[in-house]
Amino acid sequence: MQRIRLRYTKRGRLRFTSHRDFQRAFERALRRAEVPMAYSAGFTPHPKVSYANAAPTGTGSEAEYLEIALTEARDPETLRRLLDTSLPAGLDIVDAVEARTSGLADRLTASVWELRLDGVDPAEAEHAAAAFTAAGGVEVQRRTKSGLRTFDARAAVVSLRTGPTDPPPADRPTDRPCAILRLVVRHVTPAVRPDDVLSGLRAVADLAPPVPAAVTRLAQGLLDEETGAVTDPLAPDREAAAPEPPSAPAAAAAAKAPA
Numbered sequence: 001m002q003r004i005r006l007r008y009t010k011r012g013r014l015r016f017t018s019h020r021d022f023q024r025a026f027e028r029a030l031r032r033a034e035v036p037m038a039y040s041a042g043f044t045p046h047p048k049v050s051y052a053n054a055a056p057t058g059t060g061s062e063a064e065y066l067e068i069a070l071t072e073a074r075d076p077e078t079l080r081r082l083l084d085t086s087l088p089a090g091l092d093i094v095d096a097v098e099a100r101t102s103g104l105a106d107r108l109t110a111s112v113w114e115l116r117l118d119g120v121d122p123a124e125a126e127h128a129a130a131a132f133t134a135a136g137g138v139e140v141q142r143r144t145k146s147g148l149r150t151f152d153a154r155a156a157v158v159s160l161r162t163g164p165t166d167p168p169p170a171d172r173p174t175d176r177p178c179a180i181l182r183l184v185v186r187h188v189t190p191a192v193r194p195d196d197v198l199s200g201l202r203a204v205a206d207l208a209p210p211v212p213a214a215v216t217r218l219a220q221g222l223l224d225e226e227t228g229a230v231t232d233p234l235a236p237d238r239e240a241a242a243p244e245p246p247s248a249p250a251a252a253a254a255a256k257a258p259a
Helices: 012-016 019-032 076-085 122-134 194-205 235-241 248-256
Strands: 002-010 049-052 060-070 093-098 110-118 139-144 147-152 157-162 178-186 214-223
Touching: 002 076, 012 060, 019 049, 019 076, 076 093, 093 235, 110 194, 122 157, 122 178, 122 194, 139 194, 178 194, 178 214
Parallel strands: 060 214
Antiparallel strands: 002 060, 002 093, 049 060, 110 178, 110 214, 139 147, 157 178
16 A cells, blocks of 8 residues: 655635535545545545645635545645646645655644735734744633633743745735734644634734734644754655665666776
């Protein structure tokens, strides 16, 4: 059985698709692309697809991950192109590697988020981010299936800072200020989401954007605790696939061999 790991995106209007909607669209794409999927056992077999840490509905993402199991070997890049053409624009398969190591989910320990705050002055956002970062703890509330839950949104945040203000998307107004926040957050239990951090900014600095924030996950992977960087979770599979350089004696023998 061959395992392939894929990175995909949720862009534009497709950010409003739920995880269940994506699952249905992806399974249809597998059938269209005639991927030789491995199936689970039992009365209702399902294709063996493992999803890892999906972004909340309504948020965009450049870094969603899943793994599929095949009954026949396929070239990862060829498979990526077939699946990408079988999915709607906005749900794009952008990377594929053969799984040569274990524990993809264990490498998704943090996410990098971009929060676009239309109608908020960048200086006001910078002040709010500084107040949030300086706080020892920021309690927020979120309604869950079991009721209203209170937890600390500050403890999971590695860094929160203002970022460069790029030109707004076509569906966003251009005649008002706009602030960009870059957020690095650990994956903890309970999960701290970007909207929880926005609630925390409202609590510590009374920051309340006049329109809902546009939230995009830029990356997720293994957190480097020393630098705060989030590394590519597929890099170990690529490194395992790379051929080892020849030893010095082997290289010398190859150089002397006749053409």
